[in-house]
Amino acid sequence: MPKMRAVQVARPKGPFEIVEREIPEPGPGSVRLKVQACGVCHSDSITKEGTFPWVQYPRVPGHEVVGVVDAVGAGVAQWTPGQRAGVGWHGGNCGYCNSCRRGNFFACETLTAITGITYDGGYADYMIARSEALALVPPELSAAEAAPLMCAGVTTFNCLRNAGAQPGELVAVLGLGGLGHLGVQFAVKAGYRTVAIARGQDKEPLARQLGAWHYIDSQSQDPAAELKKLGGAKVILATVTNGDAMAAVIGGLGIDGKLMIIGAAAPFSISPIQLLTSRQGLRGWYSGTSIDSQDTLAFSVLTGVRSMNEMFPLERVNDAYERMTSGKARFRAVLTIS
Ligand SMILES: [Zn+2]
Numbered sequence: 001m002p003k004m005r006a007v008q009v010a011r012p013k014g015p016f017e018i019v020e021r022e023i024p025e026p027g028p029g030s031v032r033l034k035v036q037a038c039g040v041c042h043s044d045s046i047t048k049e050g051t052f053p054w055v056q057y058p059r060v061p062g063h064e065v066v067g068v069v070d071a072v073g074a075g076v077a078q079w080t081p082g083q084r085a086g087v088g089w090h091g092g093n094c095g096y097c098n099s100c101r102r103g104n105f106f107a108c109e110t111l112t113a114i115t116g117i118t119y120d121g122g123y124a125d126y127m128i129a130r131s132e133a134l135a136l137v138p139p140e141l142s143a144a145e146a147a148p149l150m151c152a153g154v155t156t157f158n159c160l161r162n163a164g165a166q167p168g169e170l171v172a173v174l175g176l177g178g179l180g181h182l183g184v185q186f187a188v189k190a191g192y193r194t195v196a197i198a199r200g201q202d203k204e205p206l207a208r209q210l211g212a213w214h215y216i217d218s219q220s221q222d223p224a225a226e227l228k229k230l231g232g233a234k235v236i237l238a239t240v241t242n243g244d245a246m247a248a249v250i251g252g253l254g255i256d257g258k259l260m261i262i263g264a265a266a267p268f269s270i271s272p273i274q275l276l277t278s279r280q281g282l283r284g285w286y287s288g289t290s291i292d293s294q295d296t297l298a299f300s301v302l303t304g305v306r307s308m309n310e311m312f313p314l315e316r317v318n319d320a321y322e323r324m325t326s327g328k329a330r331f332r333a334v335l336t337i338s
């Protein structure tokens with residue numbers, strides 16, 4: 001049997017192990033991807049650290065996967081070998097449960113398919129994906145360019161486009177890391193008056209380079225007061241993982257403003273009085289399904305939005321993961337696989 005390399009985690013908090021496995025065959029409704037690149041996302045720590053008690057081990061992480069369709073299982077109408085495709089967090093949906101029948105595929109009630117968490121992901125030469133979870137990757141993007149767009153990209157882009165701001169309105173992006181550096185670019189290209197908020201004056205040149213119209217240093221300034229001076233934000237895209245940092249910007253929302261939460265932060269407190277007097281809201285956002293990823297890729301080609309990546313060969317998975325978890329990666333770590 002032909003073999004492949006895979007990076008597995010054998011138990012919660014266990015090390016990454018580079019092992020040899022048989023190349024898997026796609027079952028009905030699935031395809032096999034020959035993986036070209038896979039981004040390292042903060043959520044890969046769920047598999048690595050055992051955050052969810054129901055994850056089964058050993059497990060291969062990775063949900064920012066781009067590759068080439070290499071084999072197609074029975075009953076797959078829409079994919080043929082040789083096509084470039086990517087898969088993100090959303091690993092598929094049944095199509096017949098009540099949520100799916102309402103178009104809420106992300107909330108499928110019968111299938112918990114999360115790439116690299118409930119089934120093996122892209123830290124490997126090959127992986128199996130359900131056909132409905134695949135996004136077509138346009139030829140203008142290299143595998144390493146497309147990979148981070150499959151989670152960090154779709155999460156920020158799809159959240160922004162569903163947040164309700166109109167072109168020209170004030171949109172703030174809280175955080176300038178892996179998510180935030182994409183969020184600022186998407187907000188700029190979508191035509192919003194884009195404000196970047198981060199800690200320290202040293203981040204301002206980056207914010208400007210990404211196209212931000214205004215920069216707020218949340219260490220030396222009160223971000224809520226500064227946003228108010230600018231008229232109040234219609235949307236604040238909260239990409240950070242710090243609840244207190246989110247709480248500190250809510251006061252900068254304008255009338256009908258919304259804090260859109262995509263960073264997995266700890267609980268924080270809010271003032272209901274402020275929300276009700278200015279008709280403001282808080283909303284969480286799920287990254288998206290395969291068509292949302294495909295839209296993200298197409299928009300990125302159209303407008304030139306790109307992730308800034310640090311590249312690592314598969315063998316250096318420990319270094320890539322360490323860069324990501326330490327917050328030192330500028331700005332996404334990507335494993336190059338073939
Ligand atoms: Zn992710």
Ligand SMILES: [Zn+2]
Pocket residue numbers: 093094095096097098099100107108109110111
């Ligand atoms: Zn379903």
